[in-house]
Amino acid sequence: GAGVSQTPSNKVTEKGKYVELRCDPISGHTALYWYRQSLGQGPEFLIYFQGTGAADDSGLPNDRFFAVRPEGSVSTLKIQRTERGDSAVYLCASSLGVTGNSGELFFGEGSRLTVL
Amino acid sequence: AQKVTQAQTEISVVEKEDVTLDCVYETRDTTYYLFWYKQPPSGELVFLIRRNSFDEQNEISGRYSWNFQKSTSSFNFTITASQVVDSAVYFCALSEVISNFGNEKLTFGTGTRLTIIP
Numbered sequence: 001g002a003g004v005s006q007t008p009s010n011k012v013t014e015k016g017k018y019v020e021l022r023c024d025p026i027s028g029h030t031a032l033y034w035y036r037q038s039l040g041q042g043p044e045f046l047i048y049f050q051g052t053g054a055a056d057d058s059g060l061p062n063d064r065f066f067a068v069r070p071e072g073s074v075s076t077l078k079i080q081r082t083e084r085g086d087s088a089v090y091l092c093a094s095s096l097g098v099t100g101n102s103g104e105l106f107f108g109e110g111s112r113l114t115v116l
Numbered sequence: 117a118q119k120v121t122q123a124q125t126e127i128s129v130v131e132k133e134d135v136t137l138d139c140v141y142e143t144r145d146t147t148y149y150l151f152w153y154k155q156p157p158s159g160e161l162v163f164l165i166r167r168n169s170f171d172e173q174n175e176i177s178g179r180y181s182w183n184f185q186k187s188t189s190s191f192n193f194t195i196t197a198s199q200v201v202d203s204a205v206y207f208c209a210l211s212e213v214i215s216n217f218g219n220e221k222l223t224f225g226t227g228t229r230l231t232i233i234p
Contacts, residue, residue, distance in 0.1 A: 003160075033221075042120075042207050042224030043161070056221060089159065105222070107153075107161040 002026065004108035006092050012114045013082055021077040021111045025094030032075050033105065034067055035091040043091055049075060082115045089113070118143045120210050122225035129198055130233050137193045137228045139208030145169075149211040149220060150184065150191045155227070156204045167191065195230075203232045 005024040013019050025032050030051055035043035045059040049069045057067070064082075069075040079086055089112045093105040119142040129135045141150065152164040165175065167184050175182045179196045195202055205227045211220035 035222075040226070042209070042226050043222075044224070045221050048221060059221075091161065093161075104163040104166065105161075106163070109158055109160045 004092055004094055004106050006090075006108035006111050008111055009109065010112045010114075012116065014116050015082060015084060017082050017115075019079050019082055019113065021079075021090050021113070023075045023077070023092030023094075023108060025073060025075070025092070026106055027073075029094035029096055029106070030072065031095045032069060033093045033095075034075070034077050035093065037089045037091055037110070039088075046077070046090075079113075082113075084115045087113055087115045118145075118210050118212060118223040120208050120223055120225035122208055122228050124228045125226070126229045126231070128231040128233055131200060132197050134194060134196050135198055135230065137195075137206050137208075137230065139191045139193065139225060141189050141191065141208070141210045143210055143212075145212065151209040151211065151222065152182070152191075152193050153207045153209060153224075154204045155207060161207070164193075198232045200232045200234050203230060205229045 004026055007022045011019055032049040034046040036046055037043045047054055047060055047067050048056040052069055052072045064080045067075060067077045077090060089110040091107055091110045093107045095105050121140045124138055127135060148169045150167045153161045154164055155161050165182055172184050172186055181194045183192045191208060207224045207227045209222040209224045211222050
């Protein structure tokens, strides 16, 4: 499709396991963002990529979280040694990433992570 | 630090009634942007509007209107003649510019769940 695609849509894992969440942004969008949304809360910023580089990773909660975007398109959010508190919906968004654009972020439907 | 407060956790109105969703923000930036997003049950956040801090003119788009008042740090959203399809969670957000490209990091409020009763 033409929108932001996230896989898997649902992931259930056990405490201590490693997970990867994938985001395929809209073609041509150079800016990519990861947000995390806990139940009943608004999305919280995790990391922002401009092209291949992580321009701002100030929202990553700790060093168990890492994200890559090696070719400037698809991004993978990696979580090591998962904890129950990591359970949330992980949202990916992309934008044109150029000055003067509308500022509109296009969001995917999210990956729901449940850590048992 | 930036903060967005949406004091209304849940609102229910009967179809065709008007409804206003409140948003109050805090920032030390002189230049910033305010947003509203809609999150239907599918979970995908849908962009509704972006306003520049220097532009306090109210905006109307169909049944939607926005009232930005810098003096009270508020950016309220009104839906006129509500419809069942308007049922969703609505988020207000405040931006912080984080790159030379003008890209923005959004701080979201906790959202208001709006239910339109047929």
